[in-house]
Amino acid sequence: MRILVIEDEQKVARALQEGLKAESYEVVVAHTGEEGFYLVNTQPFDLIVLDRMLPGRDGIEILTTLRKRGLETPVLVLTARDAIEDRVLGLDSGADDYLVKPFAFPELLARIRVLLRRGKTDQKTRFKIADLEMDVVARTTVRGGHALDLTPREFDLLEYLFRNQGNAVSREMLVRDVWKEGARHTPLDNVIDVHIARLRRKIDDGFEQKVLHTLRGIGFVLKQEDK
Numbered sequence: 001m002r003i004l005v006i007e008d009e010q011k012v013a014r015a016l017q018e019g020l021k022a023e024s025y026e027v028v029v030a031h032t033g034e035e036g037f038y039l040v041n042t043q044p045f046d047l048i049v050l051d052r053m054l055p056g057r058d059g060i061e062i063l064t065t066l067r068k069r070g071l072e073t074p075v076l077v078l079t080a081r082d083a084i085e086d087r088v089l090g091l092d093s094g095a096d097d098y099l100v101k102p103f104a105f106p107e108l109l110a111r112i113r114v115l116l117r118r119g120k121t122d123q124k125t126r127f128k129i130a131d132l133e134m135d136v137v138a139r140t141t142v143r144g145g146h147a148l149d150l151t152p153r154e155f156d157l158l159e160y161l162f163r164n165q166g167n168a169v170s171r172e173m174l175v176r177d178v179w180k181e182g183a184r185h186t187p188l189d190n191v192i193d194v195h196i197a198r199l200r201r202k203i204d205d206g207f208e209q210k211v212l213h214t215l216r217g218i219g220f221v222l223k224q225e226d227k
Helices: 010-022 033-042 059-068 084-092 105-121 152-163 171-177 189-204
Strands: 002-006 026-030 047-051 075-079 097-100 126-129 132-135 140-143 212-215 219-222
Touching (some): 002 033, 010 026, 026 033, 033 059, 047 059, 047 105, 059 075, 059 084, 075 084, 084 097, 097 105, 132 152, 152 171, 152 219, 171 189, 171 219
Parallel strands (some): 002 026, 075 097
Antiparallel strands (some): 126 132, 132 140, 212 219
């Protein structure tokens, strides 16, 4: 499980990182709102621990923007503010839970476990963009009312792109999360490019609205073109 901690207080961030790693979570730390916002939009995370008060982008501003973009990743907001109106603002802005500083680390872990379980239960099994539809449970993909014949790898690749819809997906992310290669002993860029090309032909060829795009020097993104 990958957790993003967005916390500007160095001691708090370090304590969270060490404590969560000790519980076998993979932890990435951002010390500013801008850095955290960038990471959320370029990497997949199972949960975000977000400080309410941050330099640059405020935590609530980040949360509101992410929810408007359709991000469904569970978010636990940390704050030094204990007023009811502050909690209401955080929850109304899209927070899944709210924890007031100072807090006991075991309580934080318990709340994280609850959110991760909830995330698994609520994980989407159907996706749609333009007239391209995917049913993860039935393992079917349809475009324009016609079933597409995808290989297992192509299906997994498209599902991953759907789960990161609108966000850039790098080759490194695909190696780690789709090909399940922890270390790149052998470069897979050509293999990935071949699969992307085959998938693009199946889901985009013959359709006016293209949904799979290459981002030069970055990777790929599944999104609907602006008309």
